[in-house]
Amino acid sequence: MTSKSRWKFLAMLALVLVVVMVWYSISREDRYIELFYFPISEKKEPCFQGEAERQAAKIFGNHSREQPIFLQLKDYFWVKTPSAYELPFGTKGSEDLLLRVLAITSYSVPESIQSLQCRRCVVVGNGHRLRNSSLGSIINKYDVVIRLNNAPVAGYEGDVGSKTTIRLFYPESAHFDPKIENNPDTLLVLVAFKAMDFHWIETILSDKKRVRKGFWKQPPLIWDVNPKQIRILNPFFMEIAADKLLNLPIQQPRKIKQKPTTGLLAITLALHLCDLVHIAGFGYPDAYNKKQTIHYYEQITLKSMAGSGHNVSQEAIAIKRMLEMGAVKNLTYF
Numbered sequence: 001m002t003s004k005s006r007w008k009f010l011a012m013l014a015l016v017l018v019v020v021m022v023w024y025s026i027s028r029e030d031r032y033i034e035l036f037y038f039p040i041s042e043k044k045e046p047c048f049q050g051e052a053e054r055q056a057a058k059i060f061g062n063h064s065r066e067q068p069i070f071l072q073l074k075d076y077f078w079v080k081t082p083s084a085y086e087l088p089f090g091t092k093g094s095e096d097l098l099l100r101v102l103a104i105t106s107y108s109v110p111e112s113i114q115s116l117q118c119r120r121c122v123v124v125g126n127g128h129r130l131r132n133s134s135l136g137s138i139i140n141k142y143d144v145v146i147r148l149n150n151a152p153v154a155g156y157e158g159d160v161g162s163k164t165t166i167r168l169f170y171p172e173s174a175h176f177d178p179k180i181e182n183n184p185d186t187l188l189v190l191v192a193f194k195a196m197d198f199h200w201i202e203t204i205l206s207d208k209k210r211v212r213k214g215f216w217k218q219p220p221l222i223w224d225v226n227p228k229q230i231r232i233l234n235p236f237f238m239e240i241a242a243d244k245l246l247n248l249p250i251q252q253p254r255k256i257k258q259k260p261t262t263g264l265l266a267i268t269l270a271l272h273l274c275d276l277v278h279i280a281g282f283g284y285p286d287a288y289n290k291k292q293t294i295h296y297y298e299q300i301t302l303k304s305m306a307g308s309g310h311n312v313s314q315e316a317i318a319i320k321r322m323l324e325m326g327a328v329k330n331l332t333y334f
């Protein structure tokens, strides 16, 4: 081999090596991103007051910060706030039932959150990516830990932590034993999708005759909670999550009911309540991945979500956009 062709051969070899390295790093993209997004575990992330508000204004508009997080009796009893939309995007048509619920529940944001100079929040999605993540102690360090539905903590503390400041739920997603999966001061925030959801919470809290019909899955008939822990989420957040993040029509024909997932709703809420918003446990498998289990706590697949009215690929785009603009940061990979 002449020295010229030897150099050519070496250059080719180097090129092949580079191509292989690039391919390897792309094929292991999840790991790369995981490292990229992982926080420094020992230090608390610096928190800048008003940062999430600035980011939220870019996505949802400035005015959205004026909205109360929880519905208040005075807005329905004295003022009679009109709502343009029906549940789950507004309260139109459900005012009477709502009024009865607001009369027996509170709306305040607890002093422990109000008094914070800077609110560090983490929204814990129910995704399988939390399994074996060892993120528990990191999650517990946030001022506000938001959880969803009946996602358990008991037995999963190492991966998901044990602190729950806020839990969003609806009757069909309420854990049958709320005491074991929450802390005594956890705010249990009802996300109402239909008038019956208000009726359910009223019958539970006032110990009235339970109604079994009108739910797509039997909710608890006995639910051991302190009424002081209950809040009603302002449906405004559902409206803007649908409109600004997913571009969904807010007034839909009765049969097609497309809506954001509770997790996307929780991120929307966090961007309004907090100064710093991190997320963990978000992200679904690809549609062709029919065997991959979706939760960190049970063996079910994407098939279980057929007929749910969610567009998970559209939601992934919305979450990626928020990650890219720095509105939220991810503790797991995405």
Ligand SMILES: CC(=O)N[C@H]1[C@H]([C@H](O)[C@H](O)CO)O[C@](OP(=O)(O)OC[C@H]2O[C@@H](n3ccc(N)nc3=O)[C@H](O)[C@@H]2O)(C(=O)O)C[C@@H]1O
Binding pocket: 124, 125, 126, 127, 128, 148, 149, 150, 172, 173, 174, 260, 261, 262, 263, 264, 281, 282, 283, 284, 285, 294, 295, 304, 305, 308, 310
């Ligand atoms: C059968 C069914 O209706 N499943 C729905 C379940 C179910 O009702 C509850 O778990 C209660 O059993 O609830 C949902 O969601 P689910 O309770 O599964 O998860 C809560 C939120 O975590 C995010 N998530 C979850 C799994 C995953 N692999 N990636 C994720 O990003 C999502 O943002 C999700 O919202 C819901 O309320 O949104 C959406 C699901 O469609």
Ligand SMILES: CC(=O)N[C@@H]1[C@@H](O)[C@H](O[C@@H]2O[C@H](CO)[C@H](O)[C@H](O)[C@H]2O)[C@@H](CO)O[C@H]1O
Binding pocket: 170, 172, 193, 215, 216, 259, 261, 262, 304, 305, 306, 307, 308, 309
């Ligand atoms: C009209 C009606 O009740 N539709 C039900 C959907 O609301 C429900 O979706 C579920 O509705 C919930 C609200 O009640 C949440 O949005 C949840 O994310 C979503 O999956 C599916 C579940 O399989 O069953 C249909 O019959």
